[in-house]
Amino acid sequence: MSGHDSKYFSTTKKGEIPELKEELNSQYKDKRKDAVKKVIAAMTVGKDVSSLFTDVVNCMQTENLELKKLVYLYLINYAKSQPDLAILAVNTFVKDSQDPNPLIRALAVRTMGCIRVDKITEYLCDPLQRCLKDDDPYVRKTAAICVAKLYDINAELVEDRGFLDSLKDLISDNNPMVVANAVAALAEIQENSTRPIFEITSNTLSKLLTALNECTEWGQVFILDALSRYKAEDAREAENIVERVTPRLQHANCAVVLSAVKMILQQMELITSTDVVRNLCKKMAPPLVTLLSAEPEIQYVALRNINLIVQKRPTILAHEIKVFFCKYNDPIYVKMEKLEIMIKLASDRNIDQVLLEFKEYATEVDVDFVRKAVRAIGRCAIKLERAAERCISVLLELIKIKVNYVVQEAIIVIKDIFRRYPNTYESIIATLCESLDTLDEPEAKASMIWIIGEYAERIDNADELLEGFLESFPEEPAQVQLQLLTAAVKLFLKKPTEGPQQMIQAVLNNATVETDNPDLRDRAYIYWRLLSTDPEAAKDVVLAEKPVISDDSNQLDPTLLDELLANIATLSSVYHKPPEAFVTRLKTTSLKTEDDYSEAGYSESPAHAAESSASPPSSSSNVPDAASRQPDQPLATAASPVPDLIGDLIGLDNSNSLVPVDQPAAASPSLPVLLPASTGQGLQISAQLVRRDGQIFYSLLFENGSPLLLDGFMIQFNKNTFGLAAVGPLQVPPLQPGTSAATLLPMILFKNVAPGPPNSLLQVAVKNNQQPVWYFNDKISLHVFFTEDGRMERATFLETWKSLPDSNEVLKDYPGLVINSVESTLDKLAASNMFFIAKRKNANQEVLYLSAKIPQGIPFLTELTAALGIPSVKCAVKTPSPELAPLFFEAMESLLKS
Amino acid sequence: MISQFFVLSQRGDNIVFRDYRGDVPKGSTEIFFRKVKFWKEDGEEEAPPVFNIDGVNYFHVKIVGLLFVATTRVNVSPSLVLELLQRIARVIKDYLGILSEDSLRKNFVLVYELLDEVIDFGYVQTTSTEVLKSYVFNEPIVTGAAHLPALGPASLFMQGTKRMPGTAITKSVVANEPGGRKREEIFVDIIEKISVTFSSSGYILTSEIDGTIQMKSYLTGNPEIRLALNEDVCIGRGGRSFYDYISSAGSGTVVLDDCNFHESVHLDSFDMDRTLTLVPPDGEFPVMNYRMTQEFKPPFRITALIEEAGPLRAEVIIKIRAEFPSNVTANTIAVQMPLPTYTTRVSFELEPGAVGQTTDFKEANKRLEWGLKKIVGGAEHTLRAKLTFSQESHGNVTKEAGPVSMTFTIPMYNASRLQVKYLQIEKRSKSYNPYRWVRYITQANSYVARI
Structure with missing residues (x-):
């Protein structure tokens, strides 16, 4: 092959798709391969090449691995939208899974597992069964992961067909790569199941510890992480385990080192001999310090973990404080973490050195870092009684430089020092008073x-x-x-x-x-x-x-600390939050449904399916599983006016859920008429975007005033600023003349986003089998996007307001509008997820502060000013996306008017 | 396990995108980029490498100006993901010879093929270029190396020194040379990054060396290699406390605080004669990483002085002395010093006859910059700068200026005295005599003098 792949991105005059089609069906192999590459190129830049499905699949039967891989890549991407056509590929898959070449066998199983179409899944079972027992380890390790894929699609099938047992057998495989993947797959399945599936017995433990020595670095991490759940019987077993794991500390891969540290820390809890513990601490110190020589990103993770470790076992790094001194070229996120650890390790022995560092940091350029350094000095004063005086004299030196934020920070910590050592250092008050005027x-x-x-x-x-x-x-x-x-x-x-x-x-x-x-x-x-x-x-x-205070800032509660220590080397230890506070993964296996998004033209890519069922917090709170793991989130279902309807919509994975036409909620009293009967040959359509229970719907009313029976209704939305699109097809029953039907069409965002400056235009096309296609325009009112989680704490509001530059503030006068009662206005706005933050009076005017948020977390901070009963309302809004302000003002106007 | 892997350009363009699990909503690339770009409104503060937005965890590393990103919804090992991102970059570089937006775009089919073998369903399978060779079939299209920055510290060898074969570093490990025959050669680089902090009176407050022995083999047939280090290398500061290691400094032994080795390295005879045996896999990899806090002689002494000369004036004098032998030359030296925020004007005075030196006052962040093309061992250079202030300094000038920091590269020099005594390649035939390149380089990490 010659030339550059980038040539595949160039377009031709003739129209790309027909030309590609022709090339895909060429009799020359090379030409076909080139064509598939072009198709893939188009696919990766987001062009829709799904119409070439049949032609691409025809290229699948080839001995050329390079070409086969490309076709498979295409299949994974489009099978979901073309499930019927995807079946065409099944035969080749099944045949490939028995190919003499192990690479082709593995490739077939790997790819089939990635195609999340039920009809294909059925055919996957037999090849998978065979591949799990294949002679070639490459095939077996691929099959092991494939079991996890299948479990994600259809858990029952995996259990019924006995794949779990086959997977467990692979733990004893003679190839360490296979063992590692089997462990990874089992760990994931266990994570998503409530039944005990992967329990580590002392027998598996010893098998896995043996495999550990031969595994690749990544396999070692899988195994160490799985083993960290194992509870040793007694101190002796714990010591044995630790002895087997300790050599991993010397590994060049930071992930291996941290997972080994986690395992050792856990077993140490059981070890009673102080000598052994002391020795282990000594062994862990150098590798932990070496992590700080890695890339800054890894250093950050290491520092967050070390922060936890030194809270539990301060002796490990007690003599290593120097390695936590900040380098001038450290990124700020590394510097901040190092400071925190320096405070934790500061002692009477090293405080002079530490103070010298802090003093230096307090004159650096970065404001946040400087503040933290000043505060650190104060915290050392509170922590170390004998050093308090030295700390205070450093603070006073800093105050004398008269850098405003240094002075303010110093005053804050000095107040705490007074609380800690009453009647000791009051002589410095006079110096503090000199700075009184500069405090802001x-x-x-x-x-x-x-x-x-x-x-x-x-x-x-x-x-x-x-x-x-x-x-x-x-x-x-x-x-x-x-x-x-x-x-x-x-x-x-x-x-x-x-x-x-x-x-x-x-x-x-x-x-x-x-x-x-x-x-x-x-x-x-x-x-x-x-x-x-x-x-x-x-x-x-x-x-x-x-009462005298002590330095407990940034000290974690002991139970939380223990939980976090059990989660060393996971995200939890970086965020310093227990996993359930941020893991919102849905147990997809419990939501098994028939997938058929396939009505042509209304196809859905896998990513979208996941989006509508998994991502927005408002909808995930409707799934009991996710809700129970996220106690902080308001349970929207409880307050929902139409809980069953919504529950069904979400629970059914959004596929073709029927919305009963006589559902009262669907027929909002007065929908604006968008297609009058006069233009629609008797068909009148009224519609409006509405928000129900955290979900956006298009509420539609069809009135058939024509003499015909109308059926086969379909709807399509043009690209628009917010990428609004229907989740599923439109559900309207055949309409007899003179009847009407109302429906709620679930919508999603960011599906077909129109480029260019934001506007509120929503262009809609509706067709039926009897009439021409009707086009009409609707106006998007921004308030339907206001999410239920838009409420802000006052402090957050203030902070956000301050943090946004003034250029992000936009003003608008509504001379004609009038606010008669603060209460009812607030109620009205709250109903649309505009939340009240605070109010104040300015002369005779009421000033209200409100917050709202639209998806992707874009906040709108609003200040409304009006005199009660007198026309003229002023609205100021501050948002990171000021380009949306005009839309916001329109929404505000309609809300205030309503 | 991870859900998605993608590479974004500095402008946020999607260069590579692969979804492995379909459980992260579309638009994650935009959400991520927005967050990173606007982490703090002033754009000065960098986003941490790991953060969570709406239940999706984003990991990223910056490599040659590109953002390598992974997403997940579950509680994975963050060091695994970050390390993986680095390794993916390294594998791609092994294959493409050079890592850049251009080379990624030109080789997208190969890159996707690699990604499918490296990760399955979000689980890392292998990141070894050697192993991948058996499963990956696309040939790389080598892009012009010309002016593009190469990946990794070894790229330093490309600057300045003529002794090094510059192209070698940007050569693909798998692609054949245009002539058809591959040149048999192996590179062993001893790369040391040194950090030193001098106190205002010139004492060394902290000093540290982070070293790597990096290897890149283009040998066919994977012959075994023996690498011998100085015999007096000893590892671990033993039971001694942090403060008395200095006593060992005079004795001439090289004391490493800690070190680790690549998994291909056999250490059977390491304890006896300090030799490492390995069969080098294809691609670039670190044979050994080490860390040293034993006292060493810093290559440069920095003396910086700032004196007030009247209420609105001050003078800065920076002196740099190269304390290494005169047959060694440091290059691309840059010296920086933050000045008080009320500095309005700076006039510079270089020593008479100075060549290859530049000076600048960066108004925006009030920083003095002094660049020197090269410094020969034993030489000393001085810069004088006269500052004009817009307000009186109240005697705080020293507290509001500095510290002086310095970056440099010194080829064929290493501060730790760790050496590769010999590099032995298992002989297949009499005529087999591949090229061997053993190279040393020292680079500043955080080299700072306080004033």
């Missing part, structure tokens, strides 16, 4: 105010200082308001003179009458009551001695 971050302000209140008696001008903050009381964030309130009370109790008395009056007034924040109001009322009934009691309460 809530946490720093709150900390400074706390310090002033707590030590009011030692600060001569404490009342003046607090006074300075009071002017802006109503605009301050809640945490600053709360601190101001408490500090004012403390000041009053300590210095009950005229100034503080006036101040406390003003603050209490502000914090009770003028605020909507219940926390602030409640606290203010309690103080008020205390002060007015029994000032002495107030003193006892407010000025009581505070």
Whole structure:
């Protein structure tokens, strides 16, 4: 073959598909191979070449492996959309699975397993049975993985046909590659089954430990991970296991090292001899440190794991703190993790060295890193009593550089240091007060105010200082308001003179009458009551001695830590979250259904099927399995107005689910007429996009005013900004003259996305067997995309708002709109998944803050300003996708009007 | 196991995409790219290599400007996936000779064939170029190597030195030479990355060497190879504490903190005479990785001084001395130093007669940059820079400037003194005498002087 593959991407004048068709049927082998390459090239760039299915399949019967592989690649991609045609390939597959060439046998089984079409699956069983017992290890190892593939498609079939036993037999295979794949397949099947399938006995344990030595590096990881579930009988067995696994620590592959570490840590729990444990710790240290010489990406994973390991066994790396010093060219994500570990390993012995490093980091360029370094100094002060003074002097040095964010961060940690060592370091307060005016971050302000209140008696001008903050009381964030309130009370109790008395009056007034924040109001009322009934009691309460704090930031709860340690070398140990907090994989095997998406023109690729049944949180919460594993998610089903309907839709894998026409929910009272009877030769179509229970539907009403019986309704959507498309075919019964039918058509997003700037146009085509095709336009209202999880915490809202540049803020006036009641407006918006965050009053105007989110996690942060009952509403929206703002405003308008 | 593997260009274009399990929604490439590109609004902060969006976990590594990405929904071993991504890149490079957007596009059929053998249903099968040769049939189409950056540290040999056969590194392991006959040769590279931190008074605070003995074999018939290291190499700091290893520094032994070996290496006689025996598989692979914190002589001494010269002025003096023999030459030296944020203007003064040196003040991030084409062993170079400030520095100049960092490459030099004493290839016939290239190179990793 000559030339470049890229030539296959070039197009021809004649029209690509017919030309390819011709070439695929050429009598020359080379020409056919070239043609298949062109087809694959088109496929990889996303062109639809499914119409060439028959022609490509015809090229399958060849001795040329290169060509055969290409055809198989094509088949995997398109079989799902052409299941009937895919059957044509079955014969060749079955024949290939008996080919004398082991590569062809393996290829056939591998490919058949990837074609997720039930009709093909039936034919897969016999070849798979044979291949599991094949003479060639390459075929057996491929067949082992194929059992897992089949289980994913049809679990029952795997169990009925006894494949699990064959798979278990392969654990004793003499080829380590086969053993590794069998272990991987069994582990996956076990993961997805509630019954015990793959239990590790001491017999399998010893077999697998033997295989470990001969396996490829990847096989070693599969085996180590599977074995980590094994619980040793006693200390002796644990020691034996550890002895067999320890040599893996010397492996060049980081994954092997980490999996071995996990296994050793687990068995160590059982080992009682302190000598053995000490020795093991010593052996683990160098390989763990060596992980930090790998690529930064691997270093990151290693550091997250080491963070957990040192919490449990600090001795392992106690002497290695130097390796965690940041290199100037480390990526920021590595630096942050190293800092965390440095704090954990800091001790009286190395603190001078560590402080020197922190001080250096605190003058670097990256703001987040600098802040963390400053905070680290404070945390060391709290952790190491004997070093506290040195830490504080470093902090003071840093404050003197007068870099704003360094000062603020330092003040925050110094407040904690005061809590840890009361009455020790108050002499530095004067220095802190010098920076008072520059504070602009809530946490720093709150900390400074706390310090002033707590030590009011030692600060001569404490009342003046607090006074300075009071002017802006109503605009301050809640945490600053709360601190101001408490500090004012403390000041009053300590210095009950005229100034503080006036101040406390003003603050209490502000914090009770003028605020909507219940926390602030409640606290203010309690103080008020205390002060007015029994000032002495107030003193006892407010000025009581505070318990001394310790540094527990970033320390994990012991039970969580143990769970995470059991998950070393998995994603869980990187996120520091238990697996069930982020694994949302559906147990697809329980959703076994007939797959036939195949109505021509309405084909569905596998990826989409997965999307509609697996990905959006709103729909996954309808599947009991996923819901129970995700306790944080609201159970949409519970509140759903039409639970059965939706449950069926999702549960049936979205294939051809019949929506009863008389379903009341389907017939929304007033759908806009999009195709009037006058244009539609008597057929009138009204439709609108609606959101029901987290799912988007096209609600349609067909009214047959023509003299004909209309049947065979089909619908098609043109490419549009959001890629809206129907999940399945349209379900409309034959319509007698004078009758009507309503239906809810489930829709998905991002299927056929139109390029170009966003717009709200949705072009629809509907046909039936009796009439011409009708085209009409609909308008997409953005609010149907607002997802149920669009609610934001106040803090997140503020943070997000701040983090977006001003250029992302867009404004709109609605001079004609009027808000009469805040409550009912909020209710109305909440019904469309626009969530209320906060409100405030600005003169006579109400200012409301709301959040909404559309799929792919794009948030819309909204500020609505209006005077009640007076026309004119102002809307400001901030979003990472400002190009969508016009659509957002349209949606907002229609919501406010409704 | 993984669900998808894909390669994106820097612009986010899809170059390679393979879905293995169909359980991750379409559009994952866009979601991923968006997230990585806009991790922090200022675009300065890099996304971590692993993150989760809507239940999909994304892993990525950056290799020669391309993003290699894998996705999964389950709780896999992240180090396995990240290591796999690196290995896929290495296998593709072995096959294509050069890894670039262009070579990937031109060889997409071969790349898909490779990916099908490397991963089945999301499970890694093999990443050994040697093993893959038996299952992969497409021939690579070799692209012009010309100006494209090659993968891996060995590419460093292509710069500067004439002694190295430059093309060898970008040669495909499987493709035949245009003449039909393959040249019999083997490359053994000792690559050391050194990190040193000097205190403001010139003491060494930390020093570390990360070394690799890298091998790339183009030998037919996989003959056995013996590789002998210096006999005084010893491994592990023993039971001694971290702080007293210095005592061993004078004795001349090379003390490695830790090392690991490629799986093809036999260590039967390693303990006795420090020789490694192996049958090198095809493709590029690390024979041995090692790490050393034993004290060594840093190749460069950096002295940096910053002095205030009036309220709005200061002068920076940076001096670099090459402390290696004069028959060795370092190349592509770059020195950088962050200056106070209120610096507005910098005027440079090089030593008289300086050639091949460049200076620059990067206004955007307030950084001083000094480039030197080469430095001969024993030489010393000085840069003076006069700074003008927009505000008074309040005596904090030293705290707001620095540290000075340096990157360089020194061919035929290694700081650890670890050596390959000989490289023996099993002889098939009398006339069999393949080319052997043993090369040393030292490179700066994090080379920093505080002020």
